[in-house]
Amino acid sequence: MLLIIRMLILGIMGILWLIVGCAVCLCRPGHPSNLYVLTQMLRLVQKVVGVKVTYRFDVKELRSRMPAIFVGNHQTNWDIVTVADVPQPGLVCIGKKSLIWVPVFGILFYLSGNILIDRTNRSRNGEEFLSLVRRVRKKNLSLWIFPEGHRSKGAGMLPFKTGAVHTAKLAGVPIIPFVTSSYYGQIKLNRWDNGEIIVEMLPPRDVSGLEKSEIRSFTKQLRQDMIVKIMELDKEVRRPEGFVLPDYKGESNGDGESSPDEV
Template sequence: MLKLVRILIVVICCILICVLGTIYSFIRFKNPSNVGVMARWFGRLYPLFGLQVEHRFPENKENFGRAIYIGNHQNNYDMVTISYMVQPRTVSVGKKSLMWIPFFGILYWVTGNVFLDRENRSKAHGTMTQLAERINKDNLSIWMFPEGTRSRGRGLLPFKTGAFYAAVAAGVPIIPVVCSTTHNKINLNRWDNGKVICEMMAPIDTSGYSKETVRDLATYCHDLMEKRIAELDVEIMQFHQNKESSNA
């Protein structure tokens, strides 16, 4: 029963956000900060899932400037966890099929996000080149999930190089954003689904890399994020153990 109630409330809230967000974004048509506003609207829905989400930001995040943010992409719950971390003047890159999701598709388009045609590699490569140009021309940051798909419990998947190619071409840093594991941790029939930690890490300088070494950059970022996610998972486990001990 709790699951059905939750699903109903979440669906209603998501539709309302999409409708009101679309109107808001049409008024500020494709303003780069629209994406962050909508992401934070969705990110505030986490209590409906019985989650406690801690968002950790570096103290000087306002001074980071243009960058490419990369996050781990786990499942649909990313919409109410890691999405809250999207910063002002940051747009995301998503697959073209998102356009056809009822209500959400038009919101994704009107907020100014970038669509990627994954089926056409030459077009996808061209999109990365255009992103690199837009970052500096329009004073933008870009949010990407370099795994390219949801991991669904398979750990941090290998990274595609598009985000890193664009960062090197634009001369901007990579900023990793990680979220502790949520796979098989959320039961909608359970009132309390525990704690999740989302953390923005320090910027990674890309000036020492070239187009020929973007794979090295991708590997370095992958290993760094994988290690930090494991550390966050241990922290979450200890948090719940201490909570159980105090309640015993």
């Protein structure tokens, strides 16, 4: 019964989100604050699904650091709900073009001013980089990037691509890492209490002085620092009984290719 009730409520909320979201985006298409408005609406979903999300960062301080490149760990499709307080006015997300076909989410993702890239066309990587850099500089934008490129789905943290670091360096802006405690499999609609999730910001990273030869090693270290923080959060977060944590200790840093990253 709980599952049915929640699905009905989420369905109604999805329709309202689409209607209100389309109205906002059509009134000001491509506005850099559209994503902020849409994600603030999604905060209500946290209460509906029975999960408490704790945010550990100061919004005023965060906004003072922008424009910047935001990088975070990518776990499930619930990420847009669990990190709903991370997007700030002036922040847009990088996503693959195929997202446009995702029901409800896809059309709003496009209309809200987020940037869609063609990941399959590797010959255009250089053009994609330059386009992102121009947008950051010209429009004073911040970009939200998941450097893993794909949802990890409980597999720990996937290797990072170096696109976020390259973009930050060329645009002359810092990187702001944020992490979300491990929660893959934690949110179940047929369970009343789905525990707690913690989202925390790490100190901004200045990449302006990096040499090209240092970008890959910097990316590996950034990933490792984020894993350490996730493991710290995982020790204190409250979860439903029986939750199994990913094994971050057994992971290799991996070598990410230098290409734009996306949702």
